[in-house]
Amino acid sequence: MTERRAGYDSKSAIDPQDLANMLEAMKQIGLDISVPAVNEEARIGNVLYASGGCDPHDCSGFKPGSCSGVTCPTKSSACPTESCSTKVCANHTCQSVSCEKVSCNNYHHWESRASTHGALVEAMSSLPDGSWSQLSSRSLSAPDRAT
Amino acid sequence: MKISAYNCLTSSFVPGKHLAFNALTGAFLSLDDERLDDYATLLRSIDATGCPPDPVRPFQKTLIENGFVIPDECDEQAEISNRYHGGKAASRGLGLTIAPTITCNFGCSYCFQSHSNTRMDDERIDDLLTFVEARLEAGTSLSVTWFGGEPLGAFDVIEKLAPRLHALAVERDCTFGHSIITNGYLLTEPRAAFLASIPGFGDAQVTLDGARKHHDARRPTLAGNGTFDRILENLVAAARHIPILVRVNVDRRNIDGLEDLLDALIERGLRNVGVYLGHVWRYTDEVGATDLLTKEEFAAIETRFKFLKFRKGFAIGSSLPQPKRGALCSADSSNSFVLGPGGGIFNCWNEAHRDVHQAPGRYSPAAEPPPGDVKQQWAGYEPSAKPACRSCHVAPLCMTGCPWEAAKLNDRGDCISARFNLADQLRLYDLEQSIALAEKARQPPARPTEIV
Numbered sequence: 001m002t003e004r005r006a007g008y009d010s011k012s013a014i015d016p017q018d019l020a021n022m023l024e025a026m027k028q029i030g031l032d033i034s035v036p037a038v039n040e041e042a043r044i045g046n047v048l049y050a051s052g053g054c055d056p057h058d059c060s061g062f063k064p065g066s067c068s069g070v071t072c073p074t075k076s077s078a079c080p081t082e083s084c085s086t087k088v089c090a091n092h093t094c095q096s097v098s099c100e101k102v103s104c105n106n107y108h109h110w111e112s113r114a115s116t117h118g119a120l121v122e123a124m125s126s127l128p129d130g131s132w133s134q135l136s137s138r139s140l141s142a143p144d145r146a147t
Numbered sequence: 148m149k150i151s152a153y154n155c156l157t158s159s160f161v162p163g164k165h166l167a168f169n170a171l172t173g174a175f176l177s178l179d180d181e182r183l184d185d186y187a188t189l190l191r192s193i194d195a196t197g198c199p200p201d202p203v204r205p206f207q208k209t210l211i212e213n214g215f216v217i218p219d220e221c222d223e224q225a226e227i228s229n230r231y232h233g234g235k236a237a238s239r240g241l242g243l244t245i246a247p248t249i250t251c252n253f254g255c256s257y258c259f260q261s262h263s264n265t266r267m268d269d270e271r272i273d274d275l276l277t278f279v280e281a282r283l284e285a286g287t288s289l290s291v292t293w294f295g296g297e298p299l300g301a302f303d304v305i306e307k308l309a310p311r312l313h314a315l316a317v318e319r320d321c322t323f324g325h326s327i328i329t330n331g332y333l334l335t336e337p338r339a340a341f342l343a344s345i346p347g348f349g350d351a352q353v354t355l356d357g358a359r360k361h362h363d364a365r366r367p368t369l370a371g372n373g374t375f376d377r378i379l380e381n382l383v384a385a386a387r388h389i390p391i392l393v394r395v396n397v398d399r400r401n402i403d404g405l406e407d408l409l410d411a412l413i414e415r416g417l418r419n420v421g422v423y424l425g426h427v428w429r430y431t432d433e434v435g436a437t438d439l440l441t442k443e444e445f446a447a448i449e450t451r452f453k454f455l456k457f458r459k460g461f462a463i464g465s466s467l468p469q470p471k472r473g474a475l476c477s478a479d480s481s482n483s484f485v486l487g488p489g490g491g492i493f494n495c496w497n498e499a500h501r502d503v504h505q506a507p508g509r510y511s512p513a514a515e516p517p518p519g520d521v522k523q524q525w526a527g528y529e530p531s532a533k534p535a536c537r538s539c540h541v542a543p544l545c546m547t548g549c550p551w552e553a554a555k556l557n558d559r560g561d562c563i564s565a566r567f568n569l570a571d572q573l574r575l576y577d578l579e580q581s582i583a584l585a586e587k588a589r590q591p592p593a594r595p596t597e598i599v
Contacts, residue, residue, distance in 0.1 A: 008165075009157040009570040013447040019160055022458070033581035034161045054586050116582050121460040132458070135451050137402045140444050 015133035025123035031116060148193050148216050151544055152223055156186065157570035159577050166573045167215065171223055171543045173470045174213035177577060182206050189216060192309035203312050218364040227543050228531045234473020235481060238242065238355045240321070242483035246499045247304035249296040249488055253330050254369045257396065260500035265302045267488040271511055275486060276311055278510035282482070288318040291325040294485075294499060299333035301488070307346045322443040323347040330354060330366065331378040331385075337496030339385035350390040350421070353382060357395070357404025358411045365401060381405045383415050391420040397448060398427040399438040405452055409459045418460055424449050430497050432553065446567035454574050463575050472544040477552050486510055495551045525550065541566050 010017075026033065133139070153170035165178040167186060178186060189207040192200045199207060207236060209326050210216060246265035251258075267275070277495040283289055285385070291312060293305055307441050309325060316323035324347040331353035342348050355378060356365045363373035368413065382391055395401075395408065405424075427437050428444045440448065457463045474480035486494040491506025493499055503509070508521030530546040547553040547560025565572060 007154070007156060009155065012571050012574065013161075013568060014571065018454065018458075023161070031582070031585055033578070033585050034164055050426040116585065117457075118460065120582070121458065124458055133403050133451075135402060135448070135455055137399050138453070139403075140399070140440075140447070 017131070018133050021127055022120075022124060023132055025120055025127070028123045029116075031120060121135045148197055148199065148211075149219055149221075150190055150193055150431060151215055151217050152538075153540060154215050154574065155540065155569055157573055160574050161581075164249055166570075166577055167210070168569070168573050169214045169273035169423075170225065170468065170541050170569075172214035173467065174215070174572070175467055175576075176209070176213070178206075182244055186215075196207065197358070206287060223543075224531060226408070227546065228529075230470070230472040230543075231474075231530050231546055232281070234471075235479070238473050238480065239284055240290060240482065241283050242290045242292075242477060242480065242516075243279070244294045244477060244483075244485040245275070245298075245308065246485070246487050246501065247298050247308075248295045249500050250300050251295060251296065251297040251330070252300060252332060252368055253366055254371070254437050255366045257365070257398065257427045259434050259497060260296070262296055262500065263502070265502075267304045267489045269307075269505060271488065271490050272304065272307055274490060274511040275308065275450060276315070277512075279312065279315060281326065283315065283319050283321060284330045285319045287319075288322040288324070289319075291323075293325065293327040293329075294496065295328075296488075296500070297330055297333065298327055299329050299338060302338060304488075305342065313345050313347065324349055328352045331372070331381050332368070332374050332518060334381045334385050336381075336384035336388070339388040345386040348389055350392045352392045352394050353378065354394045354396060354425075355379075355408055356397075358407035360407070361401040361404030362408075365396075368564070369463045379411065379415055379417075382417060382420070386417060386420065391417070392420045393420055394425045395422065396425045396427050397445070402448060405449060406459075407453060409456065409461065412431070412461075413459065421471070422456060422461060424452055430571055433500075442562045442564070444566045446564040449564050450568045450571040450575070453571075457575070457578065461522050463579050466570055467576050468541070468544050468569065471546050475530075475548070475550050479528045481522050481526075484521065486511075494521065494525060498552055528554075531593050532558050533558060539566060541569055 148231065151169055151171060155166075155168040157166050157168075159166050159177065163180060165180075165183050167176045167178055168174065175180075185206040187204075187206050189199055189210055192198065197219070199216065203211070246267075249260070249263050250266060251260070251262045279289070282594075289312060291309075295301075300304060305327075312325075313323050325342075325345065326349035327342065329351060331351075334351060334353065339351070342351065354366065355375070356362045359373065359375040362375040366374055368374055377488065382393075385391060393403065393412070397405070409422070411421065411423070423540075424445070426442075427439060428434075429437075429439065443573075453463045474483070476495070477483035477485055485496060485499050487493060487499055487501070487506065489503035489504060490509050490511025491501070491503035492508035492510050493501065493506055498505075507524060528550055530553075533553065533556075536545075536547050538544050539562075541563065544565050545560065545563040549561040550562035550565045553559075562598050
């Protein structure tokens with residue numbers, strides 16, 4: 001079994017039964033998200049606006065070459081052995097710290113995500129009401145649970 | 148080499164999958180058990196010898212490239228400080244929060260403002276435009292947030308200002324963006340259509356504190372009448388023209404109503420609006436009766452609410468946490484200003500309701516005394532001066548958080564939710580992204596375009 005290093009965080013505020021319900025619903029519709037190919041390419045930064053307001057399927061807010069002056073995190077000005085080069089984002093304006101390896105690809109999958117998400121929501125809603133935990137002030141004292 | 152102070156390694160929602168995030172670089176990786184072993188082996192080797200294992204496996208190389216392990220010379224705290232000060236110095240666009248009026252038609256128990264009847268007159272409108280003309284640098288950006296009081300209580304001011312500000316931005320070859328924060332009671336369809344007609348409109352943030360029962364108890368009109376039904380009607384109509392973002396201000400009193408609110412939005416066909424939680428907090432002395440959640444409690448509720456949204460078919464709206472750069476908000480930014488209706492310039496939204504005589508500066512030359520150095524109060528703000536923040540694993544994401552609140556605390560900043568729920572934020576982000584990518588993998592590859 002894989003050794004769990006100190007600092008491995010497995011606590012979650014979400015009820016494990018809710019997660020089990022979700023995974024069961026995924027199984028029902030044949031949705032497998034266990035493959036660790038997600039963001040296999042390391043992503044530095046994100047194309048989302050800081051407020052999370054990047055509309056799905058809409059990257060119109062990003063303009064070419066507007067990221068000048070951004071510090072590339074892996075070539076930090078605080079690292080004397082590496083030069084800090086100004087990066088220019090090829091096709092987008094980044095409002096976050098970095099311009100490297102950003103992509104709108106994930107957001108262009110929104111329509112298909114909506115379709116899959118819709119099927120999953122339907123499968124989850126077919127479970128009886130009592131299957132899910134309630135979001136209430138009474139749950140405030142509940143301890144975090146391991147996922 | 149040494150281990151970065153800003154690594155987060157966590158389980159995902161899916162058994163056998165793990166997530167690694169570095170808060171300084173923003174790098175985010177998903178790992179299977181084999182990669183988790185690579186991660187553990189690399190960090191163990193660095194810890195013991197200061198060197199990576201030999202040979203370095205490809206995934207370990209990825210971890211090094213993305214800042215999970217860094218050269219000994221790297222000073223990560225210096226980098227955070229550089230990003231703050233460097234970003235501030237490089238910032239050029241003009242950001243304005245404009246309060247056309249401080250009047251409000253609501254009597255919310257937890258409001259942080261006191262409301263006078265001040266509203267912007269034509270003379271102040273001209274002064275404001277003069278102020279912008281003098282400060283808007285060509286080829287940059289002009290960003291406007293309509294704020295109040297209730298900004299739609301002086302809609303005629305917005306009608307006068309918005310087209311002129313847009314025209315000025317175009318004339319200076321600047322991008323223009325505007326959005327509005329409103330209680331939604333006066334957001335009629337024609338008004339939404341007008342806002343949409345001025346290019347660059349982002350969204351209207353409207354507050355609903357639950358379904359009717361909770362909302363009406365917390366956000367009545369000044370006369371004490373309910374407002375939920377009318378706001379919901381307005382949102383249905385306004386959503387035909389502009390993006391809507393629903394903010395839910397939570398304390399202990401309305402958590403029980405969150406699910407009912409989502410159901411009410413679904414019932415009215417508003418599942419596509421963004422919904423997020425705001426933390427009711429005692430920002431100013433004006434805040435009245437409330438029952439505050441602690442930061443940690445809020446973070447837990449926020450996580451559960453995001454999962455509830457997902458379960459109900461709303462977008463979670465989980466963005467990957469991003470390292471900050473530059474000013475934290477309008478208060479410590481050298482080129483962002485809060486402009487009150489009476490001619491006063493303020494730094495923070497929490498001051499917008501104050502009288503012009505309490506303002507640190509004036510945009511109206513007619514007002515006395517003459518303008519001072521508005522930004523002096525925050526010019527020397529130093530995020531790295533908070534001892535507790537120096538050892539915090541999310542410091543690059545917040546840089547002390549809200550400077551207004553951080554200024555009240557000696558040893559630490561105003562903690563953001565990520566301090567308590569970073570792992571869940573990463574899991575929720577991974578969940579949404581994974582569903583999109585799993586769907587993509589199931590689709591047949593696109594056929595090559597045929598040239599006829």
